[in-house]
Amino acid sequence: MIEMPPLQFASSNGIRIGYYDAGPATDTPPLVLCHGWPELAFSWRHQIKALSEAGIRVIAPDQRGFGASDRPQPVEAYDIEQLTGDLVGLLDHLAIDKAIFVGHDWGGFVVWQMPLRHPTRVAGVVGINTPHTARPPNDPVAIFRKRFGDSMYIVQFQDPAREPDRIFASRVEQTFDVFMKKPLPRKQGVVAEGLAAADGDAAKPNLAFPQMVLAYDASRDTREPILSPQEKQVFVDTYSATGFTGGINWYRNMTRNWQRSADLDLIVRVPSLMIMAENDAVLPPSAADGMEKLVPDLEKYLVRDCGHWTQQEKPDEVSAKLIEWRRRRFG
Structure with a gap:
């Protein structure tokens, strides 16, 4: 490493x-x-x-x-x-x-x-x-909600109860197992378990990231890891200590950033x-x-x-x- x-x-x-x-x-x-x-x-x-x-x-x-x-x-x-x-x-x-x-x-x-x-x-x-x-002509979070629905991760991240924060923090290794993988070739016509869109359309990504982590089954994920076990452990150890709220708070400012950028x-x-x-x-x-x-x-x-x-x-x-x-x- x-x-x-x-x-x-x-x-x-x-x-x-x-x-x-x-x-x-x-x-x-x-x-x-x-x-x-x-x-x-x-x-x-x-x-x-x-x-x-x-x-x-x-x-x-x-x-x-x-x-x-x-x-x-x-x-x-x-x-x-x-x-x-x-x-x-x-x-x-x-x-x-x-x-x-x-x-x-x-x-x-x-x-x-x-x-x-x-x-x-x-x-x-x-x-x-x-x-x-x-x-954007309108609040970007509202645009995401209209286009992708309430399950889209950026929309979920606005949750004041901070449910996504708790999901990721309770499954740190699973979170990086879900995210840090190479995408499957599109020609295969399939995606890993938990990564397809809710309607089963393999060409459309699933953006409900917290639910993907909850439903993740490593035995059915055929994607190639990007990180070595030692590299993954750096992320897992760090986020186990810090949690995910700091980074998710960046998303909670998207509306504020949009409002303050008009000029x-x-x-x-x-x-x-x-x-x-x-x-x-x-x-x-x-x-x-x-x-x-x-x-x-x-x-x-x-x-x-x-x-x-x-x-x-x-x-x-x-x-x-x-x-x-x-x-x-x-x-």
Whole structure:
């Protein structure tokens, strides 16, 4: 298993952030690697090793609510203003003027917001699976509810009783057994037990994630794991200690973030790269269609035969693209 650099801590934006720092301190601009849910800075272990060995500085925080970082109690402590502010505070702690921000899944939403909210601190942006999109015409949670129903995981995550939090926390290993697998080839026409849509349509993903975890039967899951047993144990041990509420609180701010973004200029004015995964059912490549209208200096790259957990499922390809793009665009 790849060893992480030493864990360090920074006082940032009123909280303590745990982070990893590798590669030459003189390399600029460094890459700040921002994970999604339910992940950790450990999700970037392959890129930390490959990029630092290539002479590129990389910094990977456990973001607010995750891993070694603080987990404030108020739900509103996890809105997009706080999440982007944490990254600015981390740069301040490290005396870094500008960085390239790389984000996967929820981390992607955060990094696309960085040049909009903190333009003087951003040299470039890389989204992995997560595109930059126009502001929805209505509350995004209401849109998800109308399109996918009340069982859709983001809708369920709004539950003030926090039932999803308890389900995941009571079945931590099962949660990662459900999530951290490669998708089955579509040509097989079947999906693993508990992963089909409620109406049995194998082409349509089941987005009722808490119920998938409750119903999971490992003996009927033929998908290939992304994590080795030792790697999975890192996630299981960490989330057994922290629970899932911190990360789920990011979703509980989607309406608040939408309400507070009405006057935001959405044009990203820095060099940008969009890495898409061919078989991501939640964030498909088509989600990035039309991004060029909002991101004028955009390059797109498709990782074929890959599901949602791109930097862990195809680590060598993702690392190679990051190194190539960084050198070509920034020297």
